[in-house]
Amino acid sequence: MEEFLFFMEVLVSGLLQGFMYSVVALGFVLIIKSSGVFNFAQGSMCLFAALGMVSFWEAGIPFWLAVLLALLMMVVLAVAIERVVLRPLVARPPLILFMATIGLSFFLEGLAQGIWGTQPHGLDIGIPDRPFKGFPIDVSQFELFAAGVAILLVVGLVIFFHRTRIGRALRAVSDDHTAALSVGISLRMIWGVTWALAGMVALVAGILWGTRLGVQYSLTLIVLKALAVLILGGFNSITGAVVGGLIIGGSEKVAEVYLSLYFGLGGIESFFGYLLAMLVLFVRPYGLFGDEIIERV
Amino acid sequence: MTQRGAAPDGRPPEIPPAAPMRTASLEQPSRRVHSVSGDGSDPLLRVNNIEVVYDHVILVLKGVSLEVPQGGIVALLGANGAGKSTTLKSISNLLRAERGDVTKGTIEFAGTRIEKMDPSRVVKSGVVQVMEGRRCFEHLTVEEDLLTGAHTRRDGRRAIKQDLERVYEYFPRLVARRSVKTGYISGGEQQMVAIGRALMVRPKLMLLDEPSMGLAPQLVQEIFGIITRMNREENVSILLAEQNVAQALKVAQYAYVLENGRIVLDGDAQTIQGNADIREFYLGLTEIGKKSYREVKYYRRRKRWLA
Numbered sequence A: 001m002e003e004f005l006f007f008m009e010v011l012v013s014g015l016l017q018g019f020m021y022s023v024v025a026l027g028f029v030l031i032i033k034s035s036g037v038f039n040f041a042q043g044s045m046c047l048f049a050a051l052g053m054v055s056f057w058e059a060g061i062p063f064w065l066a067v068l069l070a071l072l073m074m075v076v077l078a079v080a081i082e083r084v085v086l087r088p089l090v091a092r093p094p095l096i097l098f099m100a101t102i103g104l105s106f107f108l109e110g111l112a113q114g115i116w117g118t119q120p121h122g123l124d125i126g127i128p129d130r131p132f133k134g135f136p137i138d139v140s141q142f143e144l145f146a147a148g149v150a151i152l153l154v155v156g157l158v159i160f161f162h163r164t165r166i167g168r169a170l171r172a173v174s175d176d177h178t179a180a181l182s183v184g185i186s187l188r189m190i191w192g193v194t195w196a197l198a199g200m201v202a203l204v205a206g207i208l209w210g211t212r213l214g215v216q217y218s219l220t221l222i223v224l225k226a227l228a229v230l231i232l233g234g235f236n237s238i239t240g241a242v243v244g245g246l247i248i249g250g251s252e253k254v255a256e257v258y259l260s261l262y263f264g265l266g267g268i269e270s271f272f273g274y275l276l277a278m279l280v281l282f283v284r285p286y287g288l289f290g291d292e293i294i295e296r297v
Numbered sequence B: 001m002t003q004r005g006a007a008p009d010g011r012p013p014e015i016p017p018a019a020p021m022r023t024a025s026l027e028q029p030s031r032r033v034h035s036v037s038g039d040g041s042d043p044l045l046r047v048n049n050i051e052v053v054y055d056h057v058i059l060v061l062k063g064v065s066l067e068v069p070q071g072g073i074v075a076l077l078g079a080n081g082a083g084k085s086t087t088l089k090s091i092s093n094l095l096r097a098e099r100g101d102v103t104k105g106t107i108e109f110a111g112t113r114i115e116k117m118d119p120s121r122v123v124k125s126g127v128v129q130v131m132e133g134r135r136c137f138e139h140l141t142v143e144e145d146l147l148t149g150a151h152t153r154r155d156g157r158r159a160i161k162q163d164l165e166r167v168y169e170y171f172p173r174l175v176a177r178r179s180v181k182t183g184y185i186s187g188g189e190q191q192m193v194a195i196g197r198a199l200m201v202r203p204k205l206m207l208l209d210e211p212s213m214g215l216a217p218q219l220v221q222e223i224f225g226i227i228t229r230m231n232r233e234e235n236v237s238i239l240l241a242e243q244n245v246a247q248a249l250k251v252a253q254y255a256y257v258l259e260n261g262r263i264v265l266d267g268d269a270q271t272i273q274g275n276a277d278i279r280e281f282y283l284g285l286t287e288i289g290k291k292s293y294r295e296v297k298y299y300r301r302r303k304r305w306l307a
């Protein structure tokens, strides 16, 4: 029984951490769906958003207002990216767009540090990273909160994609953007909207991870875990991002704890996700939930 | 869909009963301006001597002019690579998305210049293109795909719903498929979705790019039947690009023949149908011996003259 409770504790803590990976992965999925490009700047957007939010808050603006301001900032940023980066590159190969996002990534990091400085900021949103009292297993309150936020975010996005006119247009663009143009869907509008959504997701990810790691440059590195999630779950699937995050979060924690317990192997957590992702890659190249390439009849 | 701006009897007054051909124009001695509006009223669409270049260097259209009269069906015929799709894409301005550009000439729709307009504004003004190869959104259901056609409309849910029912009336086969992803339906059904989606725009002019491509003869018949019905009942004027010359000439009143980025021949459908070279090269009806030498020579000379 003791054994089992310990296993559950490890598993649940891993799964909850997985939700936090999912949030980061979601940002990538949105951009890939709309512009077919892997957004190298997603990590920098997390840093940019979180740094902005923390700085507003530290300047004495109330928490929720600071979050709102940071959100507004990300929307403005999205519009600017559409105008300055995407519009001139329309109809270029995806590789060129990808390179543009590399440039964007360095620009954002520089800009963020130029405005708000390079020193790390602590971020305490008032939810302790401590277990609840009286639970049979130890579950961090913060991790539970983060998972709740992630679930809300996903449900919101799914409703948006499937129940609104813009959401439908967005999925149409993701299938065939010339055909979408032919019915009058404006790619500029769609790009603006998705980059704004990706900015919002970056803000949420930045706040969650910033709470855990501090808001600092290394925040941009959280995307490394998201990559494994994307390979596993599929680059263009919201479901994939969630389930992929859970699988990687859960399994890497279990592997870490038990392999080091019984075999003395340490540090497995840092690469186990990739190992798993690569295995999936052999079987399903587009990930577990990635859009299947529908063979035309 | 209800009639827009039409007379109470359901037919707009400006449709010319037939489309006799004007023979020549003095403004441009080297070529005729093809006017199909027999009564002299302005055509709905006027493409005037356009030149199209891809990637800044590849010249594909070398001075194409054509007109579509209000309420008419006009065919744009030509072999593979002649420039039919390019012509349609310059009108809908989907050209820009493929790095193409109208470098010369003008395109007027209902009196307004549209060659520099954003594609979504072109759609809003009433021109919609059904692209070659029935490009459906394969992960959307049939109904969702149809609804994307209403994306630019602002006339409310009720009107959109009514039009959706109207599309299902035209294509009853789609009713049973409404919640199936378009990636999993047959080619003929995909073509129906593509046309139905365009109808959801409530267009004044529909540009159809080879709707018969890859479809069984019976389906082609069915689709062309629906095209004429749409033309009549929805008051949609149609520019129909086709390689299937025989079918296209059955539904069109007027036709242009495109070769190598130039219009080499135009006239009303019967005239084109009767043309010996069209019969030989496009309809596969050889009449060696019967063919008038003078006719061939005229056509050849004309080709050379325009080349």
Ligand SMILES: Nc1ncnc2c1ncn2[C@@H]1O[C@H](COP(=O)(O)OP(=O)(O)O)[C@@H](O)[C@H]1O
Binding pocket: B054, B055, B058, B060, B078, B079, B080, B081, B082, B083, B084, B085, B086, B087, B098, B099, B100
């Ligand atoms: N995006 C493009 N870039 C360069 N050349 C193109 C492009 N699209 C079409 N072309 C060329 O333009 C010519 C006309 O093509 P198209 O308009 O598709 O003809 P059609 O529709 O009559 O078959 C062809 O020679 C084709 O190779």
Ligand SMILES: [Mg+2]
Binding pocket: B081, B084, B085, B086, B132, B209, B210
């Ligand atoms: Mg073509």
